[in-house]
Amino acid sequence: MENETVGLVVHSVGRTGVLHQLTGVIxxxxxxxxxxxxxDNWPAEARTYFEVVLSAPxxxxxxxxxxxxxxxxxxxxxxxxxxxxxxxxxxGGGAQVGQVAIGAISESDRHNIRGERISVDTIPLVGxxxxxxAVRATARLPRVKLLVLAGSLMGGDxxxxxxxxxxxGLYVISLNMAGSVPDAADLVVSDxxxxxxxxxxxxxxxxxxxxxxxxxxxx
Amino acid sequence: MENETVGLVVHSVGRTGVLHQLTGVIxxxxxxxxxxxxxDNWPAEARTYFEVVLSAPxxxxxxxxxxxxxxxxxxxxxxxxxxxxxxxxxxGGGAQVGQVAIGAISESDRHNIRGERISVDTIPLVGxxxxxxAVRATARLPRVKLLVLAGSLMGGDxxxxxxxxxxxGLYVISLNMAGSVPDAADLVVSDxxxxxxxxxxxxxxxxxxxxxxxxxxxx
Numbered sequence: 001m002e003n004e005t006v007g008l009v010v011h012s013v014g015r016t017g018v019l020h021q022l023t024g025v026i027x028x029x030x031x032x033x034x035x036x037x038x039x040d041n042w043p044a045e046a047r048t049y050f051e052v053v054l055s056a057p058x059x060x061x062x063x064x065x066x067x068x069x070x071x072x073x074x075x076x077x078x079x080x081x082x083x084x085x086x087x088x089x090x091x092g093g094g095a096q097v098g099q100v101a102i103g104a105i106s107e108s109d110r111h112n113i114r115g116e117r118i119s120v121d122t123i124p125l126v127g128x129x130x131x132x133x134a135v136r137a138t139a140r141l142p143r144v145k146l147l148v149l150a151g152s153l154m155g156g157d158x159x160x161x162x163x164x165x166x167x168x169g170l171y172v173i174s175l176n177m178a179g180s181v182p183d184a185a186d187l188v189v190s191d192x193x194x195x196x197x198x199x200x201x202x203x204x205x206x207x208x209x210x211x212x213x214x215x216x217x218x219x
Numbered sequence: 220m221e222n223e224t225v226g227l228v229v230h231s232v233g234r235t236g237v238l239h240q241l242t243g244v245i246x247x248x249x250x251x252x253x254x255x256x257x258x259d260n261w262p263a264e265a266r267t268y269f270e271v272v273l274s275a276p277x278x279x280x281x282x283x284x285x286x287x288x289x290x291x292x293x294x295x296x297x298x299x300x301x302x303x304x305x306x307x308x309x310x311g312g313g314a315q316v317g318q319v320a321i322g323a324i325s326e327s328d329r330h331n332i333r334g335e336r337i338s339v340d341t342i343p344l345v346g347x348x349x350x351x352x353a354v355r356a357t358a359r360l361p362r363v364k365l366l367v368l369a370g371s372l373m374g375g376d377x378x379x380x381x382x383x384x385x386x387x388g389l390y391v392i393s394l395n396m397a398g399s400v401p402d403a404a405d406l407v408v409s410d411x412x413x414x415x416x417x418x419x420x421x422x423x424x425x426x427x428x429x430x431x432x433x434x435x436x437x438x
Contacts, residue, residue: 024239031235032260033257122338124325
């Protein structure tokens with residue numbers, strides 16, 4: 001049971017302060033919380049999902065959680081990392097986002113069949129301000145490894161946001177397009193389907209594509 | 220400032236117990252935490268993202284967070300709901316997931332341009348056990364409104380999982396396919412592109428499509 005990541009769904013009552021009480025029990029067992037989702041927070045029913053790295057046996061933590069007056073039930077479930085795995089985010093114009101998604105979904109299908117877990121998430125968006133905010137927000141989303149910018153014209157604050165998220169360790173692929181975003185990206189690809197395929201290859205452990213060796217290339 | 224949802228990124232040090240201390244401050248201000256993301260949890264740098272519904276002025280909460288010895292900095296940011304909005308999840312075989320995604324991305328583009336925020340998230344997966352686990356896990360993911368099952372044969376425990384997540388309020392659209400999943404879904408659609416378009420119409424406030432009125436229909 002050493003250093004195992006476990007998924008726990010805690011059913012409780014109350015609203016304000018629930019998380020504070022639950023995390024107190026986990027902290028006492030020196031559990032390292034890596035993920036939290038607030039599933040419901042109604043006074044009559046609060047459900048909270050935790051992924052916790054534990055060195056203690058999980059049953060001890062569950063027993064202590066159940067001792068809290070607010071806790072009704074605790075379920076052990078599979079973790080998101082095991083189910084949805086790494087994430088690629090594709091954003092930009094609908095026409096191009098759809099084509100990049102086709103490439104990325106087909107390619108991740110091939111890797112997931114061999115035991116990988118890669119999800120392909122998308123949002124069609126328009127506008128410099130909206131896209132820059134969405135790029136910056138990817139650094140706050142869990143399990144995101146790579147971002148594809150798919151459009152015909154992107155620059156200004158979007159390029160600035162690309163530079164910022166690259167510093168946090170995220171890879172960025174850009175379609176070949178007008179504006180300064182291609183210059184800010186790790187890699188530029190003209191064909192949207194190939195951009196999607198390369199995005200998956202770059203983060204799959206089952207592929208041999210090294211984005212670091214491809215830095216600033218254009219295809 | 221009443222009952223405003225604010226996004227806060229808290230930069231701190233330490234690992235175990237960080238969340239317990241931060242949520243203690245928020246609970247004292249009767250803040251209702253709706254989202255938490257653990258961005259980093261290294262001893263030298265922990266970054267935690269909260270979305271909190273506050274009746275108190277946000278600056279008071281920030282000031283009190285900063286009084287904690289472990290806190291280095293607090294930034295106010297835009298919330299995920301404002302940036303990524305509602306989510307549709309498409310899962311199943313790569314060929315069909317890609318086509319449903321094309322329909323959903325094109326349609327959400329049209330709604331997002333009019334002020335909606337709809338994201339289209341996908342994972343190509345194979346196997347009854349894997350798909351059933353992924354269906355069940357959607358009920359633990361934030362902002363998910365609708366699930367599309369895209370494949371050629373799905374049944375058994377996947378159908379059971381579909382019944383379970385529908386009880387939590389999630390809508391499920393199924394492609395017309397072999398197996399019992401179409402019988403378990405809210406709506407069955409033969410054309411994958413139309414399935415994607417209808418999925419977006421069903422959750423868009425800017426559309427007039429009512430899935431409740433479409434219950435158990437087949438197209």
